[in-house]
Amino acid sequence: MPLRLATWNINSVRLRAPIVLDLLSRHGPDILCLQETKSPVEKIPAEVFQAAGYTHMVARGQKGYNGVAILSRVPLEDAGHRDFCERGDARHVAARLEDGTLIHNFYVPAGGDEPDREKNIKFGHKLDFLSEMRDWFHGEAPKRSILVGDLNIAPREDDVWSHKALLKVVSHTPVEVEQLATVQDSGNWVDITRKDIPEGQLYSWWSYRAKDWDAADKGRRLDHIWATPDIASAAGASHIARDVRGWEKPSDHAPVFATFDL
Template sequence: MPFTLATWNINSVRLRESLVARLMTEQSPDILCLQECKSPVENIAMAQFQDLGYRHMVARGQKGYNGVAILSKLPLMDAGSRDFANLGHARHVAARLENGVTIHNCYVPAGGDIPDRDLNEKFGQKLDFLTEMRDLFRWEKPARSILVGDLNIAPREDDVWGHKQLLKIVSHTPVEVDHLTQVMDAGDWADITRADIPTGLLYSWWSYRAKDWDAADKGRRLDHIWATSDIAKSAHSSRILRDVRGWEQPSDHVPVFATFDL
């Protein structure tokens, strides 16, 4: 059952409902995973999305903050959620397709501005969140699974506009990259995007602070698609829709795509 999956930090699904509908219409992924929905589940505009073929949804929501949703043309069932680091945040939800593939949709905390847990509580929460993800996958080994989302870490040197300049900037610090690597190793996850696009600068996020994000091009690859090793070779056709950053009233993130032949 081949299917195309996309992940996108939408930065308010209610504010950008029309952008979600546009992506569904123009790109038509079979499954669309959203993060930072900033909405209770019952307030997500499912009527419009259902009209576009997305009749299934598994989600966790909060008013004005966090929130993750999996919208699908394909039938799926709720496979639970985890409150990593006991933050009380809607940052993870899982769904299972009829072919047995489990999809984890994650929104890792950004971590604030100071990369020191003693000076910045949010940075410590981010590291604890990742540690608990690692422990989950270490003790409950995932199989036939896909993990997507805004992981808020750009791990490789070519995942950021300036490696040396960003080594002490939250999202690219060595301690964050190490924690993310431990999560990957614990679940035997493969980075599908980089398996398909192994070299070259690659970004999925550009700050709102830049006057001209396109010309400055100071991006980071914060959004990821992973798969467990038992299905990783079935993935192909990875792409990042850079042009979406230029849509009217855009999110600061853009969608990341991959297709799986399963």
């Protein structure tokens, strides 16, 4: 049976539990991967999602920051996590489906405002995080795997509203784009969204700072769904649910979807 998967930086799962429920009801993904849940695992409103049919959850969390969770209405098991950069941050969790497919859910550091690791330790942290991802996947040689999450980088020129304007803005600088490419290459990951939608401007994030985000449309594609080559051909039906960005009390990210015929 086809498996419908979505990834969404929710920017506080407790605050935005109502729109998570709306998404589950209206779009019905089999699996929803959340980032920036900003909650200890025991305080995630799991019972609310269970009542909606999402009876399985794998998560890592911490108070007020970071946090990743995988909600599912199909059986899955906890496949562990990695403490990138040994900071104790809840930025990765993995789950395994009954057929052996592994799902990685990532929340890559945003990187601060200054794209210079000597001046900005947050930017250095981001680059180090990506380097560790690259080295891990290079050594692991992943198979039958899906990688999703807020990777906080818009790699292509048409993944941002203005390539020229954002070349020196964190999330689209050449060093970040190059670093993300090494992560993708290390696992031979296929960008499923761009496999399905190869041309045209495509965004998943719009700043809260814009008075009218929809009219200004100064977006970036920061949220991604990748897969290893052995299952990438089974993926399709990719789309970004842009309208969700306009829901009441929204996240600044919109959910990204893909379907896998596994």
